[in-house]
Amino acid sequence: MLLQHRVRHLKPGNTVGAAYHAALAVVQKEASELLPNLSKSAGTGIGLELCESGLGLNSKNDRLVRSGMVFDVSFGFQNLQTRTNNPRTEKFSLLLADTVIVTEKPLEVLIARCSKAIKDVAYSINEEEEEEPPRVRPVLNEITFWSKDPRHSSEVVQLIKTLRRHVTSRESERAERAGEIAAVRKPNETNEVSGLVDTSPIWWSCKEAYWHFGGPYATLRPDE
Incomplete structure (x- = not known):
């Protein structure tokens, strides 16, 4: 019902923040004790970026909605408490979302054929299971x-x-x-x-001198 109220107020000419105020009014009327747990944003616009910062569905955004815009509309409650024997699972959160296109006629919900049944959209993480200790590599x-x-x-x-x-x-x-x-x-x-120094000229000069004067000639060379 909250999601439907938010989607219903995304019409050409309305402000972007009108979707958030519509859901806020329903919570104040039907379950005022859950106001502190209501998420501060009702979604965001989708454009060149997956989350357009200037098209956030919150109470302060006064930009006008135009035909052809695409929004990811959501609502959620956080830090809800339940009775359980495990203190680690006392708190939990809820979130539900739709992707819609703004038209002059009623909005087109792109995921209208998807089931919103609890058995199809809900999942839980069992934190009670013992975590497997990391394997230590032996030194x-x-x-x-x-x-x-x-x-x-x-x-x-x-x-x-x-x-x-x-x-x-x-x-x-x-x-x-x-x-x-x-x-x-x-x-x-x-x-x-x-x-x-090349001594060969001196050697031959000595030989000629000895033979000229008829003196003995001796040499230590074996071939002489």
């Missing part, structure tokens, strides 16, 4: 090659792969460094060789 004490735990095996494989990458990286760096050293040392060796 791995030691990683060895002789472990039969598959988690140990996978971690050992990962460690070996990581170590292999480090070794390959170090070898590459060492080879690159050796190449740089060789490149720097080669020009220096070339310069040292090119700086040696």
Whole structure:
């Protein structure tokens, strides 16, 4: 009945807040003790956004309703109390909603064919059921090659792969460094060789002098 009152007041020319005031009047007349529990909003307009902030169905909105507008009309009660042995389920809430299109004729309810029976729209969460404790993953004490735990095996494989990458990286760096050293040392060796004195002209001059003066000639070279 509350939902019908709200929908009925969404007519072209009425203010958006009129739907909320209509439901508020019904609650004051039929169940005034539930006024503190009545939701502060009767729904919202639907446009480019799912919830248009400027089309909220509340008591302060004085924007005019126009034909073609779409509204999500709802009503609800919150923090209702019931008698139960479980203190966690003493409080509960209710909410019912419709999606309507404003027309010059009576409103078109888009979900009119949907059932509003309690058995079809109500659900509850049984909080009395014991929650399953989270599974605690056992801590791995030691990683060895002789472990039969598959988690140990996978971690050992990962460690070996990581170590292999480090070794390959170090070898590459060492080879690159050796190449740089060789490149720097080669020009220096070339310069040292090119700086040696060629003594062959002196050697042949000594031989000619000995033969010219008839002196003995001796040499330590085996081929002479």
